Amino acid sequence: MKALVIVDIQNDFLPGGSLSVDFGDEIIDLINGIQSRYNIVVATQDWHPLDHQSFASNHVDGVVFTTTLVNGIDQVLWPDHCVQGSYGAELSSKLKQHHIQAVFRKGMDIRVDSYSGFFDNGRLRSTGLDGFLKEQGVREVHICGLAADFCVFYTAMDALELGYKTAIVSKGTKPIDKDMYRNKKELFIQQGGTFV
């Protein structure tokens, strides 16, 4: 069984959003087109409370896109994004959802960010995605969505560690920072990941 994991295709990560990824909207048609090729399609959704510690606005003198230590973990401080119930947190209306069996929300614990669709960054809690996929007999996962150098990369790395044959859909993702993504791609390949 093969699954497609669609990561965070949410309004705030698309052009016009508060944490937009350049050309992020250009991957949606491709993602819509490939969904029917998979036995199982799931999505993840960044879903933060307003007082989430990943927001620069919740730190005294917090500066966006700088890194600080939050509860012992390096944390990039982001602009407010994907606030629970807001328009920015909604999955894009351009994303076809009729193949999506389940949406796994992440980033709800104010103390810790959650880039991966499987675990928070401190590995304190699982989203249930691994159990869902394993129960359905999934052995191979393909990951697409936003952003390539953060949530897609960390979801893919966790998938490898959890024993899935794992690939990133090259044309189904866009990075925030191209150079950072280049380095992370190498790390992913070293761990046994591939690209489709």
Ligand SMILES: [Zn+2]
């Ligand atoms: Zn977030």
